[in-house]
Amino acid sequence: MNNPHQIYELLLDLSNNNHSKIERVVIGQVWTVCQTNNYSGLAMSPPLATRTLPWAGTLQDKRLTEITPWVTDWDFFKATVGLSAINCSLNNQPSPPGKYLEPEPGAANLAVFEYFFPQIKDKKIVVIGHYPGIERYYSEYNIKVIERQPIGLDYPDSAAEFLIPEADWVFITGASIANKTFPRLMELASHAKTVLMGPSTPWTTELSIFGVNYLAGIDVMDPTFLFQTAAEGGGVRIFDQSVQYKIVDLTDF
Numbered sequence: 001m002n003n004p005h006q007i008y009e010l011l012l013d014l015s016n017n018n019h020s021k022i023e024r025v026v027i028g029q030v031w032t033v034c035q036t037n038n039y040s041g042l043a044m045s046p047p048l049a050t051r052t053l054p055w056a057g058t059l060q061d062k063r064l065t066e067i068t069p070w071v072t073d074w075d076f077f078k079a080t081v082g083l084s085a086i087n088c089s090l091n092n093q094p095s096p097p098g099k100y101l102e103p104e105p106g107a108a109n110l111a112v113f114e115y116f117f118p119q120i121k122d123k124k125i126v127v128i129g130h131y132p133g134i135e136r137y138y139s140e141y142n143i144k145v146i147e148r149q150p151i152g153l154d155y156p157d158s159a160a161e162f163l164i165p166e167a168d169w170v171f172i173t174g175a176s177i178a179n180k181t182f183p184r185l186m187e188l189a190s191h192a193k194t195v196l197m198g199p200s201t202p203w204t205t206e207l208s209i210f211g212v213n214y215l216a217g218i219d220v221m222d223p224t225f226l227f228q229t230a231a232e233g234g235g236v237r238i239f240d241q242s243v244q245y246k247i248v249d250l251t252d253f
């Protein structure tokens with residue numbers, strides 16, 4: 001496994017040839033969306049509020065390559081916009097072949113768990129990030145959820161050092177790339193099967209070099225409705241019409 005800290009160099013290398021102009025950016029309550037004329041990229045918005053974004057109003061018409069380096073910034077708003085720009089750039093190419101998920105109505109955001117959990121019923125599972133509705137699985141599966149802002153039965157993020165080394169499967173939110181926890185999470189999960197998941201997940205099979213076994217990312221189906229839904233504060237609503245989950249098994253590449 002390559003040093004997972006190198007993920008930032010890899011993503012910038014993969015996106016540094018796309019000089020498309022940014023058409024619009026929104027930092028919604030849940031999702032940040034970066035769009036060019038033809039493509040969209042998402043990242044989960046930081047779970048905090050601020051009145052001081054000095055670059056607000058300046059991103060339109062900038063080149064993607066001007067913004068993608070922001071992913072390395074310790075200002076998490078800048079890093080999030082940078083990741084959304086990287087995803088927009090990568091989406092300029094066809095996403096890797098994989099399996100589209102057909103979720104049950106009203107639970108599309110849980111489609112990845114519906115796909116994997118029955119196959120790993122007797123395994124120790126750690127999920128990084130609290131996904132709305134994940135509580136439905138607690139009585140049937142051995143799941144521990146680690147969340148930066150824990151609610152209910154969630155564990156705080158400091159529990160990662162103790163829980164992940166004991167896990168058989170680890171589901172890691174793609175937002176960990178922007179908030180810089182990805183490298184350490186992958187180090188802790190080096191012995192486990194890992195799924196990098198969520199709309200923040202970059203579509204590149206090269207993430208396998210860091211030990212990622214599966215990508216569970218999204219393809220954008222309706223970019224106009226996606227932007228509107230994110231701008232109006234939508235969270236899981238983007239799964240109703242705007243995006244669709246797809247599983248890519250990195251052992252196939």
